[in-house]
Amino acid sequence: MIALIGVAVILVTVFGAYIASGGKMSIIIHALPFEMTMIMGAGIGAFLISNPMHVTKGALKDLKVALKGSHWTKQDFQDLLCLMFALIKLMRQKGAIAVEPHVDAPDKSEIFKRYPHILDDHFVLPFIADTMRMMTMNVNDPHQVEDAMEKQLKKHHAEILAPANALQTLADGTPALGIVAAVLGVIKTMASIDQPPPVLGLLIGGALVGTFLGVFLAYGLIGPFAARIKQAHQQDGQFYAVVRDALVAFLHGHSPQVSVEVARGNVPSHFQPSFQELEAALGQVPAGS
Template sequence: MIGIVGILLIFIMVFGGYAAAGGKIAIIMKSLPFEFMMIGGAATGAFVISNDLSGIKHTLKDIGKVFKGPKWKPEDYKDLLCLLFELIRLARQNPVALEEHIEAPENSLIFSKYPKILADKEAIALICDTLRSASMSYDDPHQVEEVLEKRLEANLHHALHSSHAMTAISDALPALGIVAAVLGVIKTMASIDQPPEILGKMIGGALVGTFLGVFLAYGIVGPFARKMKDVIEEDGHFYNLVREVLVANLHNHATNICIEVGRQNTPGRYRPSFSDLEEALKEVKSEAA
């Protein structure tokens, strides 16, 4: 919602200010379709050239993040801590019983309590792979933490591809606007025998290309790229939380301490209070009993 408000504010302030200053919107509107076809078409072509099909789909999908915001909400972080609590407690009480849950999480009664987390393949893979490694005696906390760190960095690098692609287009748009403006000037020079009134309109139309390129770069595409980057990095905290809790578990801390380590490492805006988490964990214990 806030993204839509921002876009409306940009258009109202820019075009409203131009109209209030006495500018003629008709000149812009007349040239806009042709200038947008040249600039937008060239930008789209450059985007297609510089990305493979997977990257194109990834970027188009991530544009929705600008309006939806982060995928993981405060209640999801609390659910994740509860899920990890159940799994760690089971791993310590009955390691054999844990195997059926991490080998087939889609059939697990524990994972099924948290459908949103279960639907996220990367979160489930991260949890199950780490717990499986521990059950295979690959349980050196420092080595596991290093492996998880590299995995999370690689995932973040891949996830940020869409933001980088949008940033590249944003950087190219002003230059493409100049290209469109130059073509407009060439067109104007071909009509140099026309009266000043007509030439003025033609030059004004040509300058719309420069305006449109800069406007799209710094008013639309650039902010989109920045917002996508912020949302992706924000969602990355969710996966970092898995690492913090499971590494704490490998240090053989008490289960409650492992969960508290995770709670403390949760970003402030998503962090459940100590009392809220305690209540949630009590419900988990009562259900298990």
């Protein structure tokens, strides 16, 4: 919602100030369909040329991310810490073999089913499961496990940010496409050089709309949306880092309580549960976990 408010503020202030200063919208409105078609058509074509289909589809999906923001909430971070506590506690009390049924079939696990939002995520479940399988195979060197998890996180981070980076590249190129549209407008104007000044003024004004649109779309809309998508994904990336920190802390010999407390320190401040909130939540985790 805040993104839509931002778009409204941009449109009202830019065009409101233009009209208030005596500008005529009729010139912009007349040229807008043609200039927009040239700029956005060329931009979309260049986007399709420079990106594989999965990145293109990802960019369309990420528009929803730009409007909604981060996928995870403060409650989700607290739930993840409780989930990691339950899994680590089970592994500590009953051994690595005891967690295998849970990581092999999370949808049937009583531990995972307590946190349906986490259960629906396409990355966090395999991330937890694959790491804990490594631990059941006696891969218990914390540095080795941390390195393996860090590589997975880097790969996921690069893949999830590819659409946003592609949008930023589009934003960087849009002003140049605006110049292309403006040059075509100038060519059209030069072909009508024998017309009276009022007609030439309209043609030149229409050509300049192309330059305006290119810069306006790049820095007022496409670029900010790309930046917002990156921020949302970076915040979501911290969610997965919590898993890494909890498991690595456990492998270093810390208790389940201390392990999740170490992981809590990596939670973004505005999503971070307090020590008291987490302690109360951990106290509600069933003793049999």
